[in-house]
Amino acid sequence: MGRQNLAKPYQIAVVAVGAAALALSLLGFRVESLDARFVLIVILTAATSSRFTIQIPRASTNITVADTFIFLTLLLYGPEAAVVLAAIEGTCSGLRASRRKLTVLFNTASNACATFLTANIVRFVFGDVPGLSGATPYSSVLALVCTMALAQYITNTTIVSVAHAYKTNQPVWQTWTHHYLWSSITYVVGALVAGFVVRFGDAVGVYSLLVTVPVISIIYFTYHKYLEDIKRTAAQAEAAERGRAEQAERHVEELSRYVAELEGARAELQASKEHFRHAAFHDSLTGLPNRALLRNHLQLALGRARRNDDQFFAVLFLDLDRFKNINDSLGHGAGDQLLMAIARRIEGVLRPMDTVARLGGDEYAVLLDALVAETDAINFAERLQIELMKPFSLGGHEVYITASIGIALSTNGYDDPENLLRDADTAMYRAKEKGKARCELFDKLMHARAVALLQLENDLRRAIERQEFQVYYQPIVALETEKIVGFEALVRWRHPTRGFVPPDEFIPIAEETGLVAEIDQWVLRESCRQVGEWHNLSPVNRPLTLSANLSSRELTHTDLIDRIKRTLAETSFDPRCLKLEITESAVMDNAEAAAAVLARLRELGVRLSIDDFGTGYSSLSYLHRFPVTTLKIDRSFIGRMSEDTEKFEIVRTIMTLASNLGMDVVAEGVETHRQLAQLKLLKCEFGQGYLFSKPVDAETAAALLARQVAGRKLFSSRVTGDLVIPPATTYIN
Numbered sequence: 001m002g003r004q005n006l007a008k009p010y011q012i013a014v015v016a017v018g019a020a021a022l023a024l025s026l027l028g029f030r031v032e033s034l035d036a037r038f039v040l041i042v043i044l045t046a047a048t049s050s051r052f053t054i055q056i057p058r059a060s061t062n063i064t065v066a067d068t069f070i071f072l073t074l075l076l077y078g079p080e081a082a083v084v085l086a087a088i089e090g091t092c093s094g095l096r097a098s099r100r101k102l103t104v105l106f107n108t109a110s111n112a113c114a115t116f117l118t119a120n121i122v123r124f125v126f127g128d129v130p131g132l133s134g135a136t137p138y139s140s141v142l143a144l145v146c147t148m149a150l151a152q153y154i155t156n157t158t159i160v161s162v163a164h165a166y167k168t169n170q171p172v173w174q175t176w177t178h179h180y181l182w183s184s185i186t187y188v189v190g191a192l193v194a195g196f197v198v199r200f201g202d203a204v205g206v207y208s209l210l211v212t213v214p215v216i217s218i219i220y221f222t223y224h225k226y227l228e229d230i231k232r233t234a235a236q237a238e239a240a241e242r243g244r245a246e247q248a249e250r251h252v253e254e255l256s257r258y259v260a261e262l263e264g265a266r267a268e269l270q271a272s273k274e275h276f277r278h279a280a281f282h283d284s285l286t287g288l289p290n291r292a293l294l295r296n297h298l299q300l301a302l303g304r305a306r307r308n309d310d311q312f313f314a315v316l317f318l319d320l321d322r323f324k325n326i327n328d329s330l331g332h333g334a335g336d337q338l339l340m341a342i343a344r345r346i347e348g349v350l351r352p353m354d355t356v357a358r359l360g361g362d363e364y365a366v367l368l369d370a371l372v373a374e375t376d377a378i379n380f381a382e383r384l385q386i387e388l389m390k391p392f393s394l395g396g397h398e399v400y401i402t403a404s405i406g407i408a409l410s411t412n413g414y415d416d417p418e419n420l421l422r423d424a425d426t427a428m429y430r431a432k433e434k435g436k437a438r439c440e441l442f443d444k445l446m447h448a449r450a451v452a453l454l455q456l457e458n459d460l461r462r463a464i465e466r467q468e469f470q471v472y473y474q475p476i477v478a479l480e481t482e483k484i485v486g487f488e489a490l491v492r493w494r495h496p497t498r499g500f501v502p503p504d505e506f507i508p509i510a511e512e513t514g515l516v517a518e519i520d521q522w523v524l525r526e527s528c529r530q531v532g533e534w535h536n537l538s539p540v541n542r543p544l545t546l547s548a549n550l551s552s553r554e555l556t557h558t559d560l561i562d563r564i565k566r567t568l569a570e571t572s573f574d575p576r577c578l579k580l581e582i583t584e585s586a587v588m589d590n591a592e593a594a595a596a597v598l599a600r601l602r603e604l605g606v607r608l609s610i611d612d613f614g615t616g617y618s619s620l621s622y623l624h625r626f627p628v629t630t631l632k633i634d635r636s637f638i639g640r641m642s643e644d645t646e647k648f649e650i651v652r653t654i655m656t657l658a659s660n661l662g663m664d665v666v667a668e669g670v671e672t673h674r675q676l677a678q679l680k681l682l683k684c685e686f687g688q689g690y691l692f693s694k695p696v697d698a699e700t701a702a703a704l705l706a707r708q709v710a711g712r713k714l715f716s717s718r719v720t721g722d723l724v725i726p727p728a729t730t731y732i733n
């Protein structure tokens with residue numbers, strides 16, 4: 001620091017010293033020596049200094065060939081004249097280089113100083129100059145020339161280097177070697193030319209001096225060209241290097257762009273891979289893991305439990321109770337919202353190591369890992385149930401929901417995650433059976449039941465081909481005449497090892513497995529054949545009706561109509577004698593579709609009966625649109641109407657409803673004379689029940705018919721106790 005501040009004082013000092021040198025020279029300058037030749041030299045100097053310049057590559061300084069004339073002047077006119085010329089040359093070149101006064105003055109002064117010193121060094125070494133003549137030996141000329149060149153070179157470049165070094169704040173030595181070292185050649189050449197001219201031009205006149213002009217010019221232009229070449233080569237090299245660098249840069253850029261593109265593509269790929277992986281293992285509605293991911297987690301948990309004896313876990317199978325009601329009443333949008341809200345609630349009570357998955361529909365499963373006691377699982381299930389009982393807000397509605405939960409523990413010894421889920425599912429069904437909104441632990445008994453169920457399912461598949469089914473017939477009786485007007489066909493299964501299996505046990509399984517269609521088809525064909533046979537036995541039997549049950553699962557079967565049509569044709573059974581019984585819930589759950597199917601069945605001439613009437617939710621507006629001919633009052637009403645006035649009122653209401661809709665009524669499950677009497681008072685036309693006959697095999701049924709044909713009374717009607725009929729309260733129009 002601070003050295004840059006020295007640049008100006010240094011320049012001023014040089015100017016002062018230069019002024020002194022110039023002043024001294026002017027004082028010693030002999031005016032008589034001024035001749036035309038000197039004037040010519042001054043003019044040439046001024047001209048070359050301003051025009052013939054050489055830019056030193058990578059340096060800010062120019063060198064002029066004017067040095068030649070300064071050396072020439074020194075040799076011809078002596079030191080004083082040389083200093084004056086140097087000052088003139090310095091001013092000229094200074095003016096050309098800069099407009100700053102100090103720079104011009106410094107240039108003038110440095111030239112004057114250097115020449116002053118050079119001239120005095122030469123004078124000190126060689127005595128007075130001029131002194132060269134044609135007789136001076138070459139060695140002396142060479143010595144003089146070299147001394148002159150060296151002195152001028154050193155003094156001039158030193159003065160300038162110092163100034164330069166101060167300005168750029170760099171060491172003098174470095175500045176000198178870097179910018180001025182090589183310029184020695186111009187001084188040597190200049191001195192040689194000057195020495196040659198003086199030594200060989202015996203009388204160096206104006207003309208001989210003019211001869212130097214082309215020589216100097218040639219030297220100058222050659223050198224200039226050489227420098228230009230260097231500069232061009234350097235520039236070319238630089239350009240090539242820049243080009244290479246740019247190319248390399250472009251290449252690098254291109255590469256990095258390519259790499260970036262690749263990275264981008266990979267990140268996409270990665271994203272879509274993640275997306276697919278996520279989609280494959282998650283439920284799209286709730287975002288919860290799906291069954292596949294849960295199975296993976298279960299597999300890992302099973303592995304951990306196997307390795308560690310005191311580690312166990314539980315699987316909870318959770319099914320919402322009456323979720324369908326929400327969907328039906330508030331719409332599927334609300335249903336979806338509820339499923340999502342439930343997912344969040346379950347997540348809310350889980351520990352970090354637990355997993356909740358949605359298995360589909362309204363079913364969820366929870367893996368409770370690292371449990372300490374069995375009660376932990378039950379406690380958790382109960383906490384979950386309490387959590388889910390809190391109201392949900394769905395589009396302005398407060399919705400309450402309960403869940404049934406089945407629990408399976410890993411301690412039962414499992415290998416397959418599916419079995420764990422299956423058992424939790426079984427326990428959940430048990431919870432539903434026991435009244436819903438509760439939890440059940442899967443136990444050995446349930447296991448046995450589940451195994452038996454599975455066995456039953458397998459057996460059921462083979463029961464048809466093994467002809468294990470049989471049709472039983474239960475008479476339907478006209479209450480007034482107590483005569484058999486028809487039969488209901490009821491299926492019976494004689495299992496080879498279990499014996500009799502009631503339909504309530506296997507029909508639900510048959511419905512779940514889809515086997516029910518086949519069973520019903522068989523029952524229908526067999527009973528049509530049988531009742532048709534009875535029709536042919538006696539004209540009295542002609543109007544006998546056959547009631548056959550149609551599973552709710554079958555209503556949506558596409559070939560149902562064709563199948564029935566075919567069966568009727570095959571057995572030559574009069575369609576008007578066939579009554580198909582469809583449960584109330586089957587019809588009402590799917591009212592629109594059911595109405596269409598029922599209409600087509602009606603077109604076949606078949607009559608239709610709504611079974612178990614009163615147990616479902618019948619919409620009266622629908623009821624009158626269905627082409628139904630009969631309502632069968634569920635036996636739960638008949639069974640209790642003698643003790644329960646409410647049940648009695650329901651029966652009375654159904655009777656009124658049916659007569660208003662033009663339908664007839666069959667009372668199911670008539671077991672007592674009292675019930676019979678009550679039904680007669682209510683003007684119920686038909687009845688079916690143990691009072692008349694249990695379902696019986698074909699042979700027994702045929703015997704009953706034979707008695708009837710023979711005109712014998714079938715049943716003895718006897719009313720026990722007083723019959724009190726409450727007054728009618730409700731009538732439906």
Ligand code: C2E
Pocket residue numbers: 474489490491502503504507516519520523549550551581611612635668669670671688689690691695
């Ligand atoms: P369902 O259609 O309501 O049949 C009447 C059921 O009531 C019969 O039971 C019959 O035995 C019983 N029953 C009749 N009178 C009385 C009585 O006075 N008291 C009592 N307690 N019960 C009486 P079953 O034969 O065990 O059939 C049960 C159910 O299985 C049937 O109820 C029906 O839903 C179904 N089912 C029976 N056979 C078939 C069939 O071939 N196809 C289909 N899809 N379902 C059938």
Ligand code: CA
Pocket residue numbers: 488549581611
């Ligand atoms: Ca029935």
Ligand code: CA
Pocket residue numbers: 611612632634635668
């Ligand atoms: Ca029934």
